[in-house]
Amino acid sequence: MTTPAALRSATPARWQDYVQLLKPRVMSLVVFTAATGLICAGAPLHPVMGAIAILCIAVGAGASAALNMWYDADIDARMRRTRGRPVPAGRVQGADALALGIVLSLFSVMLLGLALNWFAAGLLAFTIFFYAVVYTMWLKRWTAQNIVIGGLAGALPPVIGWAAATGQAxxxxxxxxxxxxxxxxxxxxxxxxxxxxxxxxxxxxxxxxxxxxxxxxxxxxxxxxxxxxxxxxxxxxxxxxxxxxxxxxxxxxxxxxxxxxxxxxxxxxxxxxxxxxxxxxxxxxxxxxxxxxxxxxxxxxxxxxxxxxxxxxxxxxxxxxxxxx
Structure with missing residues (x-):
């Protein structure tokens, strides 16, 4: 999706703007619920592997958020609650948000698959796709049930954490x-x-x-x-x-x-x-x-x-x- 010209700015982005693209408050809840799933699984898992699993889930959540902010820049610019976000405010170009989201998506899924297991990585890939494509690009703009159906994306992190620890759900x-x-x-x-x-x-x-x-x-x-x-x-x-x-x-x-x-x-x-x-x-x-x-x-x-x-x-x-x- 092309960011409206009115949203573009020559002001250089700060590193804080790119952090904001990842929706750190939402990411913190994702990390917390994923960690709960990983611990509740009760499987023997090396702390380093556990940390990598949580890192991948966090990065995947941030990737989803960046893709969401790229696509929703036109909507965000019209809403009081979101108009200060980096893309609609012109601090980050839409293309940069898109690139960041894609790179982080690939990184998080591949690392989780290589380090832990591909079942968990597949669940993470599905979650990113569901939030960025099914919810953001379709449900949010077309149905009042957007939150009900789209809520699956936010509900999957504990399952991903559990799967990362055990390979099962x-x-x-x-x-x-x-x-x-x-x-x-x-x-x-x-x-x-x-x-x-x-x-x-x-x-x-x-x-x-x-x-x-x-x-x-x-x-x-x-x-x-x-x-x-x-x-x-x-x-x-x-x-x-x-x-x-x-x-x-x-x-x-x-x-x-x-x-x-x-x-x-x-x-x-x-x-x-x-x-x-x-x-x-x-x-x-x-x-x-x-x-x-x-x-x-x-x-x-x-x-x-x-x-x-x-x-x-x-x-x-x-x-x-x-x-x-």
């Missing part, structure tokens, strides 16, 4: 994937409730734009109800121990409370719910959506941190005898 690995997959719609739809004007201006068919705020609030509630049982499932299979069960249950109850407040509130009804370009500085009508968006990040982090801690400490649950073990 058993049920427990896919449970970790399912948690992130089901978490994604309420998380991003909460954000979209108070950024819907951005999406409308950019022509992105997010659910609040196509179906309205009330329908989005209903969908957030439905997906929240579906999410919590999935979050509890690792305690039934033995993947999660007692601490995980407590965090999933208590944290899930808080998640449902916040989602219910969104369901019964007015988030998304105001014409301009944000005070600034920031994600969290919103007017009163949007605070329920803002609170759910912020808490959803904390909840997911606590779930994976608890799993990681239990496995590092050797704490495991017995699962449900005769049912899931």
């Amino acid at each position: 058993p049920l427990d690995a896919w449970l970790l994937c399912a948690i992130i997959f089901m978490w994604t719609p309420p998380h991003f739809w909460a954000l979209s409730l108070y950024t819907s004007e951005d999406y409308a201006a950019a022509g992105v068919p997010m659910l609040p734009v196509t179906a309205g705020a009330a329908a989005t609030r209903r969908q957030i509630w439905i997906y929240s109800l579906l999410l919590i049982p999935v979050c509890l499932a690792p305690a039934a299979t033995g993947l999660g121990g007692p601490a995980y069960l407590a965090v999933a249950a208590v944290g899930g109850a808080v998640f449902l409370l916040l989602a219910w407040r969104v369901r019964t509130g007015r988030a998304g009804d105001a014409s301009d719910p944000r005070v600034t370009d920031g994600l969290y500085d919103v007017k009163s009508a949007a605070r329920d959506a803002r609170n759910l968006f912020a808490y959803s990040i904390l909840y997911l982090t606590l779930l994976f941190a608890t799993l990681l801690g239990e496995h590092l400490l050797g704490v495991r649950a017995a699962g449900l005898p005769g049912v899931l073990t």
Whole structure:
């Protein structure tokens, strides 16, 4: 995709701009969930090999982000939340972002395959392709279900981490994937409730734009109800121990409370719910959506941190005898 001429600039890019192309905040979550999958696999793996696996997954995530920023430069330029990104702001040329994304994609997949195994490398290649092509180039611009389907790309890192350690992807690995997959719609739809004007201006068919705020609030509630049982499932299979069960249950109850407040509130009804370009500085009508968006990040982090801690400490649950073990 060609970057509009208006976005070009003669200002030399700084190294920080190229780091920003990799979406380091998103990358940190990818690294965290991938590391959880790798540790939960419980396979004997040399620390150097483990570090290489995580590096490859991180670089692959950064490659996906660079390709996304290259292709979405026209959309990003129209949105308050994204107009300061390196390509739409003119600090990095679109061709440079594209080249960086391709090089990092090839590097991460090849290194993971050569150092660990080609099953994990194949999953990483699929994830990059799915995010950069299926989600960015197709789903995001053509369907209100973009977040639902496209969420698979963000949900696969723990499976890749598990596969890197064992060469396999058993049920427990896919449970970790399912948690992130089901978490994604309420998380991003909460954000979209108070950024819907951005999406409308950019022509992105997010659910609040196509179906309205009330329908989005209903969908957030439905997906929240579906999410919590999935979050509890690792305690039934033995993947999660007692601490995980407590965090999933208590944290899930808080998640449902916040989602219910969104369901019964007015988030998304105001014409301009944000005070600034920031994600969290919103007017009163949007605070329920803002609170759910912020808490959803904390909840997911606590779930994976608890799993990681239990496995590092050797704490495991017995699962449900005769049912899931």
